Amino acid sequence: MGAMAGLALGDALGMPTQSMSAEQIRQYYDGPITKLMNAVPQQPIAPNMKAGAVTDDTEQAFVLAQRLIDDNGCIDNTRYAHDLLQWEAAMKAKGSLDLLGPSTKAALQKLTEGVSLEETGRFGTTNGGAMRATPVGIAFRPGQALADAAWRSCVVTHNTVQGIEATTLVAAAVSFAIEGERDFLHLAVEFVQKLPQRGNWSAKASVLARVQYFMNWAETDGCRLNDDEFAAVLQRDCGTSVESNESVAAAFAIAARFFDDPTHALCFAASVGGDTDTIAAITGAMLGAWHGMQGFDKTMLDQVLSQLAEDDHLDLVGTVTSLSALRDDSALNDANIV
Template sequence: MGIERLMTTTLEQRAIGALTGLAIGDALGMPTQSMSPRDIAHYYGGPITCLVDAVPEQPIAPSMKAGAVTDDTEQAFLLAQRLIADRGDLDNNAYAHDLLAWEDAMRAKGSLDLLGPSTKAALKALAEGVSPELTGRFGTTNGGAMRATPVGIAFAPGASLAQEARRSCYVTHNTTQGIEGTMLVAAAVSYALEGDANPLQSAISFVNDHPAQGYWSAKASVLVRTERLMDWLDSKGRHVDDERFAHMLRYEIGTSVEANESVPCAFAIAARFATDPMRALCFAASLGGDTDTMAAMAGAMLGAQYGSDAFDQAIAAQVLRQLQQDNGLDPAPVAQALCALRSAHIGSASSASQDSE
């Protein structure tokens, strides 16, 4: 099935595709996360082209089985479930308790190494009684962005999308960088679900129109870096080969957990490989650095644009099977419930507009 045909999928099918793409990207990048390109080539025999077991030398998820997901997928579904329970009006105090309960479950499984640095610090502060409005004031990494997909599904582009994207990352990433990254991914997913012809550029415009706010940090802007990388891609980047493109991302942008590195990379990868989503995710998984999160964000944005059929169906089936068996998660009913929230908010906004006339 060609990409042109995939673009005719329904909003609900694209929403399922967003959550499925997130999980596939996460699973492909799981074995290589925090590894260098040299180590990836050494331990896996070259670039990632399919689901593989993590080697014992994997620094974060040693020996995890092929197809397993990380905190990227688990936290995205946790946020989705909270949005659904709160009918789209996110209760941050309840969400903070959800995160603490989830952390306890991670500890029981011996999986705390999977937590990102900002999330670890925020949850420690939460456990010590710090207000959720303050726990994320130093969080500049990509934890908010990696779990932003449900917000993009639940809200059409507009003020509510901006508000809930900001609110969704206050607990762990309440900085300008953390919020910008979250809003960019949420908006890209939301515009893709609308059938927008260029959802990535529309997301950039959206965040420019809805300033991120949040606590100040001396680190570079996620939005500005994303804009500049996308401009380079349009003017010069499409003419370089994959090796030069990868070199540029690694050495001129960075592929770390910092939102101002990994979010621009995910946007550039999704744009460069827009007509070949599986190639995009395998490229991200082979890049080095925070591979699982870059692949997860790219997978969510491309899945939102084209639906689940854009991905290799054997790989998708394995990831979805393990997601249900190991994590008790299923994208379809979650996507359906989030789409219902989207419809309800659109209806409410329409009614409010008519009442004011």
């Protein structure tokens, strides 16, 4: 529950600031984000969205969760592609198509043009797979079945080394945290390091290497910096764009720095600039998997979960219950711990 709730809260905190610079965030929101905010008219992607609303990060995580549940843990990518196309149509109907990420947009367009599922995601290096990976981490204990499910969830839209590494890192971090492993961030890195590479080659930097570098920096030299200095290094040296080797690395670094203060972590992520909703969503999912729902500010969390149920008609409790049943399925997870 903490993982999915943390994802939604981070997404909602980052919604009004996504694709804005840190300077613009301070200008339009009178300083860094400290609470749920209405999006200003100048918001480039989600203008005027109301405080507490979630974006495609949360919605696509629920799409993947339902596919995992319906397919008993083994994703049918033909059906999953259909799910994503249906979701895209719903986004169009409510005028929110601009909330789609670039890799997902391109892949879904190729699907409509008849391109095979093996080819649609071959250029997807952005963070769309990682932002929706939390259900995989809930449904599978750490092991090969988790790695396979993370890979399958990427094939349609993010079938690259970077897309698959990013997705598997987030899913593994969530899963190790649920297992009660306090060192879940480092264990996720070690887990992915041991896996053979999957996906199409890209000349872009390694997600795994950059996650490891910036997380280690956050725990060593980064500790001596104040929050503004820490943010400046992330902005300058790590990057906070939709590319998975930037945003996922930033999320791991933020989670490491603010490990014991999840709400502060999400507010910081929402204020850092760039792909803030996804960085905060991933950070929230990972820290929520460890701390549980009680790790977050109750007033903010209650508002987001209320809107999730009433406005988006997403069943958090039912979804997590069904995913947890998959995790407990011995046929899926026997001898799966590594």
